Amino acid sequence: MSASSAVELGPVIERLRASGCVFAEDEAALIAETARDADELAAMVDQRVSGSPLEYVVGWASFCGLRIAVDPGVFIPRRRTEFLVAEALKVTAVDAVVVDLCCGAGALGAAVASERQVSLYAADIEPAAVRCARRNLAAFGGNVYQGDLFAALPVRLRGRIDVLLSNVPYVPTDEIRLLPPEARLYEPHVTLDGGPDGLATLRRVAAEAPDWLTPGGHLFVETSDRQAPLAAAAMREHGLATAVTTDDELGATVVRGTCP
Incomplete structure (x- = not known):
């Protein structure tokens, strides 16, 4: 179960925006959708705020309508x-x-x-x-x-x-x-x-x-x-x-x- 239904995203959006994420609302929604619970959500937000690419944080990239699994250290499809x-x-x-x-x-x-x-x-x-x-x-x-x-x-x-x-x-x-x-x-x-x-x-x-x-x-x-x-x-x-x-x-x- 994702964390999106259990966590208020306002603070997440603010943290992401303060760290320089241009699309903070969209990123917060994706992270919350992916996280299994509030603890994992917090850890994922920490990774993103520290600079890790969003695709590495959520574990996938959107490409031609597909969700392509992407691990850290693997080129992210553009x-x-x-x-x-x-x-x-x-x-x-x-x-x-x-x-x-x-x-x-x-x-x-x-x-x-x-x-x-x-x-x-x-x-x-x-x-x-x-x-x-x-x-x-x-x-x-x-x-x-x-x-x-x-x-x-x-x-x-x-x-x-x-x-x-x-x-x-x-x-x-x-x-x-x-x-x-x-x-x-x-x-x-x-x-x-x-x-x-x-x-x-x-x-x-x-x-x-x-x-x-x-x-x-x-x-x-x-x-x-x-x-x-x-x-x-x-x-x-x-x-x-x-x-x-x-x-x-x-x-x-x-x-x-x-x-x-």
């Missing part, structure tokens, strides 16, 4: 990345082989699989992310592997992937210090740091993707708008045809590479 899912769904057929590479909590794979019946695979280098993704993808029959990019995947998938979702880290190393404290202080830097220009991991994915994609298969990545031309060039260098799409409302940019 709302703007819903645009990548929308773009991928345009070309995802029933029974497609879909891989969520650098999967984090598995949000992208879960969102696609919630809309299409697919064969779903995911991989991440971080053990905490793999544990989390296994929980989130179990309902969709997803297989989750730990390892470095394509090295984590079963060899049988080589040349058979129809849709490759790869939300690689793309923040330039020197710009991590400019991120909001919730990301900079709580999320692992390996999930944020894209190297000097933010595209180091993307280039590695682009180099190997043609060997893993089926003919006509697609690679989808998210970048900043200023990085998109360089990301597209990296894909073309390895034989992929590219397209760049943007969503101004979400502030999202997606680069698609298609295997001939």
